[in-house]
Amino acid sequence: MKKRIILLAVLIMTLHFYVVHSQNRTELKLPDIAGYKTLKCDFHMHTVFSDGQVWPSVRADEAWRLGLDAIAITDHIEYIPLSEDIKIRYNRSYEIAKKRGDQLNLIVIPGAEITRDMPPGHINAIFLKDADKLKLDSWNDAIKEAKAQGAFIFYNHPGWKYQQPDGIPRWYPEHEEMYKNGMLNGVEVVNMGNYYPLVQKWYKEKKITLMSNSDVHEPAGTGYETYKQERKSFTIVFAKERTLEAIRDALDNQRTVAYWNNHLAGDAKYLYDIFINSLNYDKAPIELKGKETKYIQIKNNSDISYELTVVKIPENIEVPEKITLEAGKTTLFSVRSKVEDIDQAKEITASYVIENLYSEPGKGMPVDLKFNVKFLSKKKN
Numbered sequence: 001m002k003k004r005i006i007l008l009a010v011l012i013m014t015l016h017f018y019v020v021h022s023q024n025r026t027e028l029k030l031p032d033i034a035g036y037k038t039l040k041c042d043f044h045m046h047t048v049f050s051d052g053q054v055w056p057s058v059r060a061d062e063a064w065r066l067g068l069d070a071i072a073i074t075d076h077i078e079y080i081p082l083s084e085d086i087k088i089r090y091n092r093s094y095e096i097a098k099k100r101g102d103q104l105n106l107i108v109i110p111g112a113e114i115t116r117d118m119p120p121g122h123i124n125a126i127f128l129k130d131a132d133k134l135k136l137d138s139w140n141d142a143i144k145e146a147k148a149q150g151a152f153i154f155y156n157h158p159g160w161k162y163q164q165p166d167g168i169p170r171w172y173p174e175h176e177e178m179y180k181n182g183m184l185n186g187v188e189v190v191n192m193g194n195y196y197p198l199v200q201k202w203y204k205e206k207k208i209t210l211m212s213n214s215d216v217h218e219p220a221g222t223g224y225e226t227y228k229q230e231r232k233s234f235t236i237v238f239a240k241e242r243t244l245e246a247i248r249d250a251l252d253n254q255r256t257v258a259y260w261n262n263h264l265a266g267d268a269k270y271l272y273d274i275f276i277n278s279l280n281y282d283k284a285p286i287e288l289k290g291k292e293t294k295y296i297q298i299k300n301n302s303d304i305s306y307e308l309t310v311v312k313i314p315e316n317i318e319v320p321e322k323i324t325l326e327a328g329k330t331t332l333f334s335v336r337s338k339v340e341d342i343d344q345a346k347e348i349t350a351s352y353v354i355e356n357l358y359s360e361p362g363k364g365m366p367v368d369l370k371f372n373v374k375f376l377s378k379k380k381n
């Protein structure tokens, strides 16, 4: 009897141990597009090796749970409040996170944040070879060193109110100089869920990569209200494969889109491909007898809810003025004929704007929905 009780106690303890240590990964569902894999990456975060509140391996676990494919650890070079407590070596946080990332099949990229007053403000360098060598007096020399190491360099939070009290991002001569010399390859259009529409203009004017990053300092999940918001900022990367090299290739070729809080910002061609490849619906012609209403059932397989507003109503047809294609759900899209006595087969175009997909600074993306209608006269039939 005693033996049984002991066995039972051991079993309960084992189960308890198992439950405590199991983790779940939840990925934000998005379709692969144009022959590329759609990867979710966060290229900006902190650990106790600068002013973050967590040990580097914890960042890898958090990222895995949040369904990310890759992260870059980017501790500050010049701001290390915990240097009394932790022996600072600039490559160390990456090494620790990388070891845990390897166990989780999570790609971990070495990086650092060159932390200066504006201009040039805070600049991240990722794909570094040796972060220790960035500890230099002049920011210019630090950027040059990062470039010499083959880093991908980007301008962080250009509208951060601490450095830009009016919240307006500015492209200073210092940035222009870096950019001209191939030392500024990207810019955060979103940081910590804050979107800077102006930055999207820079993307249009220059060949520069758009990024969206968490810049997380606290443990993930404590700074945000809900689980959904936890995934609030990451960069969607269209990579040839799920490797470090392929992510770098995508960044070098501007194949990214910013994601935050049910929004996307970036090139219309990528936004459109994501949108259209998220949907499934029957494309067979819709027969409308007289002023009949029918429904197209649109299934949205992605985890983004698309908010549509009509801009041009097609002739002889009534379609919804506003409709949300809810994430992971099927929505009824109504089509009503406004005419009684026509016999005609026709391709109809309904023009909408997707309010939460920004192909232009702060502006929703236009999209044409096409469907085939067969009007049948009520009199004849």
Ligand SMILES: [Zn+2]
Pocket (backbone or CB within 6 Å): 113, 122, 156, 157
């Ligand atoms: Zn910063």
Ligand SMILES: [Zn+2]
Pocket (backbone or CB within 6 Å): 044, 045, 046, 113, 215
């Ligand atoms: Zn930062």
